[in-house]
Amino acid sequence: MSAEDTPRVEDTGFAKKAAGPVKWIDERVGGASLSKGLIRKVFPDHWSFLLGEIALYSFIVLLLSGTFLTLWFQPSMAEMHYHGSYAPLQGVEMSQAYASTLDISFDIRGGLLVRQIHHWAAALFIAAMMAHMLRVFFTGAYRKPREVNWLIGVGLLGLGLVEGFAGYSLPDDLLSGTGLRFVDGLIRSIPIVGSYIEFFLFGGEFPGNEIIPRLYMAHILLIPALILGLIAAHMLLLVYHKHTQWPGAGRTNENVVGYPVLPVYAAKAGGFFFIVFGFTAFMSAIIQINPIWVYGPYNPSEVTAGSQPDWYMGFAEGAVRIMPNWEWSFLNYTWSWNVFIPAVGGLTSLFVILAAWPFVERWITGDDREHHLLVRPRNAPTRTALGAAGVTAYGVLWAAGGNDIIATQFHLDIFAITWVFRIGFFVFPVLAYIITKRICIGLQRADAERVLHGYETGVLERTPDGSYSERHAPLDVNRQYALTNHARLPELTETPLVDENGVELTGKARRKAKRRDKVRRWYYAGAHDKPTTHDVDHALEHFAGHEGHPVELGQEFAGVSETGVPKQH
Amino acid sequence: MGGVYAAFQPGSPATAAADDSRTVEAGRELFLVGCASCHGENGEGITTKDGNNYGPSLVGVGAAAVDFQVGTGRMPMAQLAPQAPRKAPVYTDEEISQLAAYVATLGAGPSIPSEDVLDWQNATPEEIAEGGEFFRTNCTACHNSVGAGGALPSGRYAPSLEGVTAAHIYEAMVTGPQQMPVFSDDVLTPEDKRNIIAYVKTVQDQPNYGGLGGGGLGPVVDGLIVWVIGIGGLIVFAIWIGAHGARSKKKANA
Numbered sequence: 154m155s156a157e158d159t160p161r162v163e164d165t166g167f168a169k170k171a172a173g174p175v176k177w178i179d180e181r182v183g184g185a186s187l188s189k190g191l192i193r194k195v196f197p198d199h200w201s202f203l204l205g206e207i208a209l210y211s212f213i214v215l216l217l218s219g220t221f222l223t224l225w226f227q228p229s230m231a232e233m234h235y236h237g238s239y240a241p242l243q244g245v246e247m248s249q250a251y252a253s254t255l256d257i258s259f260d261i262r263g264g265l266l267v268r269q270i271h272h273w274a275a276a277l278f279i280a281a282m283m284a285h286m287l288r289v290f291f292t293g294a295y296r297k298p299r300e301v302n303w304l305i306g307v308g309l310l311g312l313g314l315v316e317g318f319a320g321y322s323l324p325d326d327l328l329s330g331t332g333l334r335f336v337d338g339l340i341r342s343i344p345i346v347g348s349y350i351e352f353f354l355f356g357g358e359f360p361g362n363e364i365i366p367r368l369y370m371a372h373i374l375l376i377p378a379l380i381l382g383l384i385a386a387h388m389l390l391l392v393y394h395k396h397t398q399w400p401g402a403g404r405t406n407e408n409v410v411g412y413p414v415l416p417v418y419a420a421k422a423g424g425f426f427f428i429v430f431g432f433t434a435f436m437s438a439i440i441q442i443n444p445i446w447v448y449g450p451y452n453p454s455e456v457t458a459g460s461q462p463d464w465y466m467g468f469a470e471g472a473v474r475i476m477p478n479w480e481w482s483f484l485n486y487t488w489s490w491n492v493f494i495p496a497v498g499g500l501t502s503l504f505v506i507l508a509a510w511p512f513v514e515r516w517i518t519g520d521d522r523e524h525h526l527l528v529r530p531r532n533a534p535t536r537t538a539l540g541a542a543g544v545t546a547y548g549v550l551w552a553a554g555g556n557d558i559i560a561t562q563f564h565l566d567i568f569a570i571t572w573v574f575r576i577g578f579f580v581f582p583v584l585a586y587i588i589t590k591r592i593c594i595g596l597q598r599a600d601a602e603r604v605l606h607g608y609e610t611g612v613l614e615r616t617p618d619g620s621y622s623e624r625h626a627p628l629d630v631n632r633q634y635a636l637t638n639h640a641r642l643p644e645l646t647e648t649p650l651v652d653e654n655g656v657e658l659t660g661k662a663r664r665k666a667k668r669r670d671k672v673r674r675w676y677y678a679g680a681h682d683k684p685t686t687h688d689v690d691h692a693l694e695h696f697a698g699h700e701g702h703p704v705e706l707g708q709e710f711a712g713v714s715e716t717g718v719p720k721q722h
Numbered sequence: 723m724g725g726v727y728a729a730f731q732p733g734s735p736a737t738a739a740a741d742d743s744r745t746v747e748a749g750r751e752l753f754l755v756g757c758a759s760c761h762g763e764n765g766e767g768i769t770t771k772d773g774n775n776y777g778p779s780l781v782g783v784g785a786a787a788v789d790f791q792v793g794t795g796r797m798p799m800a801q802l803a804p805q806a807p808r809k810a811p812v813y814t815d816e817e818i819s820q821l822a823a824y825v826a827t828l829g830a831g832p833s834i835p836s837e838d839v840l841d842w843q844n845a846t847p848e849e850i851a852e853g854g855e856f857f858r859t860n861c862t863a864c865h866n867s868v869g870a871g872g873a874l875p876s877g878r879y880a881p882s883l884e885g886v887t888a889a890h891i892y893e894a895m896v897t898g899p900q901q902m903p904v905f906s907d908d909v910l911t912p913e914d915k916r917n918i919i920a921y922v923k924t925v926q927d928q929p930n931y932g933g934l935g936g937g938g939l940g941p942v943v944d945g946l947i948v949w950v951i952g953i954g955g956l957i958v959f960a961i962w963i964g965a966h967g968a969r970s971k972k973k974a975n976a
Binding site: 198199200201202203204206207240241242243244245258259265269273276277280281284327328412421424425428429432433436437438439440441442443444446447448449452454455456457458459460461462463464467554555556557558560561562565566567568569 | 804847848850851854855858859862863864865866867868870871872873874875876877879880921924925928930931932933934935936938939940941942943944945947948949951952953955956957959960961963964965967
């Protein structure tokens with residue numbers, strides 16, 4: 154269909170009918186000028202850009218399903234006897250919170266489904282945030298000018314963890330109470346002030362009667378409001394900065410190539426919302442999550458084997474599980490390093506490292522340019538390797554949080570597992586760093602090789618003297634462009650040890666400059682730079698001159714079929 | 723305690739006594755072949771040079787211990803291990819009762835529970851709920867809230883209660899096999915034990931409300947599902963959406 158065949162939008166029947174109401178609104182709230190920019194806003198297309206959308210849509214699902222649950226949930230720790238439909242708990246004394254959660258599960262039509270949707274969506278929300286964050290990290294999308302948006306994202310992740318944990322604690326079943334007790338211990342491990350904070354939060358000794366109403370307020374009002382606000386800021390900055398894009402033909406640091414919001418991107422994103430909602434609902438309809446009825450009501454003297462937090466708190470649980478039992482009694486206080494270092498230290502350091510990284514990298518590279526093009530992970534080997542090391546350390550802690558499940562399911566000794574994780578927490582990230590860095594450099598070399606010597610055609614030639622060689626054909630120009638679009642490595646000359654006025658640095662400032670120089674060299678060490686134009690010209694000559702390296706295969710050539718017949722585009 | 727076993731045997735007292743001694747003798751012969759190498763020829767146990775048990779003494783363990791250990795296949799052990807695993811029983815039911823009768827003669831110990839102690843099917847909802855309270859107080863810390871089992875130090879474990887007969891659960895409570903503590907009748911009355919069994923059986927027999935369950939393993943399995951099925955599945959959709967452009971008719975003029 155050519156452009157001439159397409160009727161202009163204002164000539165369609167729909168537009169003629171819609172013109173009246175649209176004009177009415179525009180005259181009163183002035184939507185046209187506002188939406189004009191927005192609806193023509195261009196978004197680039199790539200599957201990895203949709204990870205954040207999964208998080209966003211899961212959050213909407215959470216708001217909808219959560220609203221339903223508030224209609225019946227009783228955030229009260231008042232004791233009562235259960236007389237609902239679930240027979241094995243008949244007459245058992247429990248809190249109203251637990252009883253009303255049982256009612257939602259067994260006596261409210263659709264309640265169990267909505268509860269499961271809410272819980273699966275929560276687990277998905279944080280998983281999607283994390284996947285989105287990893288995508289942003291490994292593609293360098295957090296670099297200038299997007300550092301603030303990265304920080305907002307880190308804040309969202311932190312709030313997501315707290316929000317998820319608060320929700321996990323509300324039903325007041327044996328599992329959620331055990332999780333609450335874990336956090337209680339975490340708070341009390343804070344030296345000196347820990348027990349005071351505990352009394353402040355719980356309104357007295359654990360568990361008290363206050364914590365569930367308080368968590369409920371935080372869970373349905375305070376934290377969702379904060380998350381909503383941060384999401385709004387996150388999206389506004391996204392629109393303001395424009396979305397990053399992958400390098401490719403026609404895509405530069407100054408433009409955005411993609412589809413406008415209306416009609417294409419809105420349809421795609423809107424459709425994806427329904428996919429996420431439908432997928433979550435489908436999962437919730439067929440897969441059980443958090444069967445609170447089998448855990449029974451919370452009782453501080455009881456516990457069940459296999460008590461774990463939801464997955465996103467698993468790394469903190471694991472850190473505590475593998476920590477040696479270091480504890481002091483000193484100055485009339487107990488110093489619980491065994492809990493404080495892994496739990497409080499672990500949670501804090503995760504978020505400190507995440508928040509600090511863009512600024513640390515900026516300090517190392519000294520790169521002050523704006524970046525709107527993404528970097529393939531291989532083209533930032535040290536960053537990618539550091540990311541892999543971080544993911545590995547997180548993974549070790551995460552797995553350690555399930556050490557008992559690993560022990561029973563794989564018939565292993567829980568002590569052996571714990572020791573593997575204790576040592577592995579320090580060793581595996583180093584291995585991951587080294588291996589990832591080598592893989593990245595290998596891939597960089599392979600890219601350079603393809604740019605310079607073309608791709609392997611699969612056509613084998615035999616020379617009259619009997620030797621075999623494979624024909625290579627030059628890479629398509631678009632592909633060459635995409636492979637060489639990233640920035641060249643900086644010249645790592647000796648950093649001049651003088652300040653901006655040319656005066657020789659001395660003492661502390663000099664040592665600082667030297668240290669930075671050292672870190673910078675480490676950061677770029679080993680990375681394979683992209684070919685220079687000289688390299689490319691040289692390679693072209695080689696192509697032209699070398700016998701048996703036919704240029705005439707040309708751009709139409711697309712390899713050969715299994716029977717050796719050249720394929721055409 | 724052989725007399726208690728004999729009390730369940732049919733027939734007149736005289737023939738019962740004769741049957742009884744025959745049973746004990748048959749049990750002793752089985753014992754000498756299959757058990758004595760570790761537990762000693764008279765069930766007195768064998769001590770290693772450094773004072774550890776090679777096989778513990780069976781004096782006073784009672785018929786219940788034999789019925790549990792041999793009936794669940796834990797004894798005879800196939801190999802040295804931190805813990806004897808449950809496996810298919812090596813002996814027939816008759817041989818097990820003979821072995822039990824013999825071991826019961828070594829010293830007074832708990833007997834095999836009778837059918838009327840085990841009538842958990844007739845437990846009222848209140849009794850089941852009470853059994854649940856006892857179960858959560860005494861059992862879930864090791865065996866998990868649905869009896870899926872749990873890990874213990876040094877390769878030992880609390881086994882799953884799935885598919886374990888009521889009699890074996892009862893015997894485990896009174897004899898405290900391997901890592902398990904003994905729950906004597908002073909601690910948990912026979913009725914409490916029967917209510918616990920009723921609760922476990924009820925929870926295990928009820929449908930998995932809410933869909934496919936993670937086998938009672940809790941949030942670890944949920945986390946696995948969220949990442950593999952949830953994020954994995956949605957990424958498949960994301961790739962599908964990302965791979966499609968704006969053309970409504972694909973390759974209309976191709």
